[in-house]
Amino acid sequence: MSIDAQSINGAGATFPYPIYSKWFSEYNRLHPEVKINYQSIGSGGGIRQVSEGIVDFGATDSPMSDQQIARAKVKTQHIPTVLGAVVPVYNLPGTNKDLNFSGDVIADIYLGKIKKWNDSRIAKDNPGINFPDQPILPVYRSDGSGTTYIFTDFLAKASPDWAARVGRNTSVRWFAGIGQKGNEGVAGMVRQAPYAFGYVELIFAAHNRMPFGAVKNPAGSFVKASTDSVTAAAAASAKAIPADYRVSITNAPGAASYPISSFTWMLIPTVSKDAGKTRAMVGFLYWMLDHGESEATAQSYAPLPKQLEESVRKTVAQIR
């Protein structure tokens, strides 16, 4: 029986683009009749296009809101694929040690309440380091992005003031600092401007060898982001994950959990328009769970925890 060649189109978040493109090309090598194309246009674009049926699947860093789900023409299922994290980066001349930051300190930096590096609250978390009497330049993302969603989600949990005045979204009202476009923009500005402070994706910081700081988790320990600490955050939250996987795992419990972690999801339509494409997509998802996840670490992405893989497998089995 000949297998029909399938060409599947997807669009969405930029964060998982490197690992997705590696997975898709490797899957195509193993199954030459299945060609999956992915355009990284951003989470918002991905949600919009899959909801209107323009693409066969979407990808997003921030889960769809109830409103977006209600208004979608094509109903989709969230499938978590890998985990990512957001790390604080900074440029402090004269110090190349890793700094520690509490969530409420970061929130107050971006609210403009902490204005200088030698503020007592920063010094409290970093004993033994001499901070200069210089103003902090907070750098944020001027374009809407899943990274901002994850970051503001964490800040909203860590600081009630932030939750009241700003909230969480892909694009928010920033009280202090300057905006730059993309992870590259933020990283570039932080690298170039002394006394700057910003936030970027872990993958980005790792690939560009940028020093980043540790963040305090709810258990009280300062944890630096790594594939282990991020997967630990997901594992610790495994019990609280709902059936549709739309969950936020920032500020996860557990001493080893990194507090600014998040899933990234693929949005797969629940009602199949094309049986061949659905079969091919399901085949890819099984391969991803069996083989793809183990390759994630090599690319600096955190794989799904074992407990979650089982339930994801069951969900994929229901897609037809």
Add this chain to the structure above:
Amino acid sequence: MSIEQERRVVQQISRPVSMVAETVVSSAPTTISPIREYLNNRGSGRRADSSFAALMLVCACSIFVIVLFIFTVLVMNSHLSLVAFGWKFFMREAWDPNAGDFGALPFIYGTLMTSFLALLIAVPLALGVAIFLTELCPRPLRAPISFLSELLAAIPSVVYGLWAVFVLVPLMRSTIGPFLLKTFGWTGLFEGPNFGVGILTAGIILSIMVLPIISSLTRDIMTAVPNSQREAVLALGATKWEMIRIGVLRNSRIGIVGAVMLGLGRALGETMAVTIVIGNHPEITKSLFAPGYTLASVIANEFSEATGDLYYSALIEIGLALFLVTIVVNAVARLMVWAVTRGAPSRTS
């Protein structure tokens, strides 16, 4: 005359004069050259001409139709925001995508401030370049220098942004900023921390981008002033500078204003270079070191990820405002330039 005779007369008229004598003598038809036969058989080209003219008219109108179409789409898509905020949208200072609160005042301020700064820096320089090239420059140097000054206009704006980030921003931070603070700090315009990005940096980069437009148009206008004016002023005993001031600049005032407004039109719509160096912070502050946000930058930054209909609609309304302002400024500017240069000889370099 019989019909036969009439036909022959008509044929004679359409023949070259030298052949008429022959046809009068002989009544039998003589051989017609293939070219003449071809031309006689072509008939009137009226239909082809008028359909060609109609096609060209359609092409010309299509531009107008496209502009009208853009305007209609902008108005239709900003409907939600127009209904929610009304005209106060342009006077509110707010931009909170999470809470759904939008107001365009910070962007209008940022756009006007950066454009004003750009003109403040560019106009004297552009006038200087134009005066030098038309009045003072030795003829052999005129072409190379004018070519170089117009080369600035050919550089893509993203490249300007890149240069600004790697050269201008560190320069602002380390040298220009502290110098301005030391000399002009008393004005209160240079308060606050100086991080290199901000309204002043954006103004400087914009001034470099509008300089070639203003200078090239001003040269056109100054060349359009007839030499008799210059000679008359010189004959009255004026010095060279007085001749330039009284004979040339005074006559081309309106045109120069038009050129400046065209430069303003470019500065208002400039996106990429500005968004890289302005800091993208929607707040109105007096300090020139502070970050700002322009109408074009907010659209470029936030449009592709805008979730929520009101957010989307507010961005389109900002686009509509930018569209209208730029069209009006450009139209008025073109009118002014045309008023001065009509009937003038073309520029000799």
